Amino acid sequence: MKIRIVILLSSITLLLIFSFQGIGMYHAYKSQVSRTKYFFSDCFERAFIEAMDGQVNSLPLADGTYTHLIYAPCRLRSVSEEVNGLLFYGAQQTSAILQKIYHMDELPLAVLDSILSCKLQQKQLEGTLTLRKFNAGTGETLEMTSSHIPVGSNVFVSKQAFLYKEKGIAVQAYFDATFLGGTRELLAFFIVTLLSVAIVMFAFVRQMQYIIRQRQSIKEQRENYCALAEKIELPVTEMLFRIPISDWKRIEERSASLFGETEQILSKAKVEEQSLRKRKFLWNMFSFISLPGSLLLVLLWAGYLYWDNLDRVKYGLSVHFGNAFYKEVKHRADLAVSASGGEIKNPADTVSYSPYYQRQAKAIFDFMEESRIPMYWRSISIQRDYYGYAENQYLTIAYVLQDAINRYSKVAVPFSLHYLDSLCQESFGHLFETGIRVLRYPSKEVMDYTGKPSPSIWDMRTDLIPLDRDSTVVVEGVMYAPCRMILASIWYQLLPLGLLFIFICVCFFFLLRILQTQRRLKQFQKDFTYSMIHDMKSPLQSVMMGAHVLSGGKLTGKPEKVEKYRRVMTDECEHLLMLSNRVVMLTQLDRGELELHKEEVLLKPLLGDIAEKFRLKAVKQVLFEINCKEGCTVYADAFCLREVLSNLVDNAIKYSNEAVMITLSGEKTDDSATVRVRDNGIGIPLREQHKIFDKFERVSSNSRKIAASGFGLGLNYVLQVVNAHGGMVKVESIEGSYSEFIIHFPSFKNV
Template structure:
């Protein structure tokens, strides 16, 4: 795997993810700006109306005094903006009231500090952070007349509310300037984004380092292989000399030659061990770093998703609560109209009422109104009543709509001659209407319950809200709060996710990228483990198959040269036999390496001839039975196949290798079936054993060079040794014969290798 390709691919994917995430964050920022501006305008208008209402209530008049009327011209009443917004009309009336208070009742202008306090409180309820400045200015010139504190008129994070006239005749207005902290509202998203990006950057960096380490390991292993090839090739001639020196008892020369060969083997082993030790620390650090980074990225993604869900659920709950409070206020307006009808409080009957006090200014307005009404120049009239400063609820704990709704409800319950009950079905239709206007889910209802038992009385919609359903704040329907209502909105999760899809899509891609990284990390760790295991097995095989035979030869030569065995001919003969066998083992290994080298280079010349199978197989099995330390049973069957066209030497090596493996990877009792048969242009030789078998996952790679099945670790001797060249040698030889080798195996039961030799006409 090329590091450059991985780095390029990772950078492209990360840039794509960051681009999508950047677009999502930008859109979230734009939505946040619009939302903040709308909240500021709404809260400022409410604060202005409430401030003017407070001035009316602070007049030195008796409670219940009607102070004045506000008028709205017919043309303005029909304007689209006025139709769509109740607050527009309320603000318009409040601006009229401000002028009347100053001209008629000689009140001071609305103090900016009062407006600042009211607005700050409302913005805090909406979770809006920032510094508030109330500015009074002349509309014609824009000249500042007064402001509560220094402010920046424009810039990123600076919001200016719509203006409200405190004296339109003089052109004096006020507005609020909100200076929010840098990137307020999306700071947490940015922090999570940067944290996730950093974690993924570390992951990619660690992957690059890992791949470089793997490539370096591959390079070291290739060097180790080449060193082994060179050592094996150079060993052939000296070992042949050793073999010829044994009958002549040239022990000193044998000992000297063994030392030289052993030193060469030691140098190759030492180099491999040093490289393995060097890679050990890197392997640990490269394994831990990406795992920590990936875990951090996954945790951050979960936190990110949870934060987005909770933040938008909180915003949704705020909107739903506003809709519910607005419903309550409008439902009390309905009851207030019924209350006025029942108690005779129509405008034309107002002078007959003995429960209200009318100021002289109101009387003058009423007389003037009658003349205007005849000409139909007035479309709407609103009266303002001095109600004192007593609140039915703590104003700071509830919304404006809930506050005024409670006041209306309290007035109805206190002064109405007959009870006017709360209409659940009218409230339900209002609630759903307001939800539709704010693009909220309309799968909603209202529950009326007893407090504190929460015993359900009547309801619309779903009576039993689920965990994911949204429940509004409770609103009491009587003074002792024993009965309350609450709204329930279902299908909130779908709405929340659909409202932030532009942030969730990049998060989903990011999550998939992290999952791919996890899979890739597992693959890299497996590769590193395989390479480490290969180096370990290769070193062990060199010790066992090269160093140990040389040590045996050296020790035998030293013992025989010392003369200690001069009077022990049987023991001396045994030592010579062992030394001869070890030399033959080394020569076989060297021949196999040379043959594979020739195959790789295409230099192998095969001597294809018709080879009788029976004498060859009988000779091999007889020699195996003489040397075997296990109980072995051979069963041979020839079915119209007594000969094959092959190189006799290579065929002998291939069969010897397969039979050796069958014995090596088996239990203490071995049963081997050798079946020779013809089939569709091929001569087949099957070698089937009852050994340990080969795992399915190993079947695809057992013919790779330097690969050994895990069965090696479970052989009857506690671990079979070797370089893993045998089966690769078998495959290469069969390919050179234009044939093939196939294997079937079941772990723990059997292995069956089949050699296919083409039949020549």
């Protein structure tokens, strides 16, 4: 029943944990869908802008020539609020102008497909890309990069970008993300961890089943022993009767029969123990591999989530910092234009405005003056010699503007660190602590900074952005302690992982407890087997061998040796009979069938008789001290009282050093009689004192410095007999110092 409860509770706990994990993965999936949708749309817009810039730079005009203006009303939300607003809107105007004014061919889909594919790879977005050119008015497909338009829940569709708006010709991208970026890894981690935890649970359950089987084996061995102990009473009594009449043949037959039954029980226990040992080794090894493996998987999973989101945060930081840098450069450009009284350009440049640019500029500025409608506008020029195209288009524009300011501005406009810092704080909404460092390159010497001069390894830094054409001075953005933001963004995934980690640690703790229990049961079984050999098999073997020698007539004419054999056989038979009687009496006590013949027993003579008996048979130095008044009596069954005190004295001798001092005390009051047995032996550990009265329990020989044989029935017998008399027994002991057993018997009038 217990194992079923454990399995049920564990299964419910795992179900809840994986339910939380499933919910977390669903949120992660939805978040990934949202991010993929954003990144795909952003990549498409940037790819279209870059493709159009490439088209402009392919015009047969001089470098730096202004070809046209792009413009849009300020009230247009797609221009004012979106990241690539004006540039994407203007790129569509550029496409139409290049075809209409400069008579260029329409942008090939292959070019756009190549640029967009590269950008998707940079964002680690995997899937199938399809571009479609179509008539926006009729919906008719004019050209496609694949045979069909993909459909499905993981298909993302970009905005449409007009190649020629007057004709209604537009292009659109479709991205089929079969496995969203990161989702495949998360799913793989989830499945592997689920299987690993299932293996842990299976191994855990098997370990518990092993313990149950081990306990059942010990219980069966106990029952077989008790049955055999009860069974030997009559044969042993018969052997005792036949020893004086020298019926050695019959004694040999009886002892051989009992010896065979004892050997059979021991052999069966040995086979069962070997079988359990093989299973134990297998499942122990299995458990100690699966548990650390599961913990490692959980840690790897958590680490993957953290580093994956760390990359995303770093990308977001770079984008925001790049946009803030663009605004700072734009601010410097406006100041330079205002201070110079005109545009910033190379004085050596000749006329660099195309005729169309001049006509278009005049028309746009006249329109704004007449209509009073504010417009966003930007001049488009041929720029073939700037630093190289950056991933962020605004950063590319910033490079061009900054180069123009540094080279051609009539008034020096220095870089404003604090203005850039305020833009960064505004961009992040003051939610995170950020800073900026101006460095000398390549020495990385700090020239100026906001925030902290030296970021720690836990802080996040952007790529270096040059402040001059030679890149001798660079600037970088810093986000301090981004781990809080990262953990806050993935808490719903880390929470079930934390619960799973705790669950596996609890399993590991209980596995250690199980292993301790296995070792304890193994030691118990080992001690029990040893005791069975010592207390049952060896005496039977001695009787059997003695009867065999005597029946062979080898000792004829040697009465001293015959008498010695006879005495040894008698002692062994009495030992077996005492063992049998004890088991029978315990069985009767368990069933409530024991009949006690109580009487007032004189205590001092009884204590003296017991002391003399053990003094004579002891193999070590034993000293007795008796403290009992003459006439002190105990109201008890005389036989049972003798057995109880003999058990306690026998234990005192067993669990002692080379010499032992035993004090036997007795006193009587009107209400009760108290008997004490105290020794100066090795004592009983406090942790084991509560269980020494249990049946078949013995203080482990590992925990004692002195090994002693026995089945662990003696103290249980003492407890049962004293309880049957209506009394009580307790123990006081200090390990390494002494043990004292105190027995209280009620007086006759209180019974």
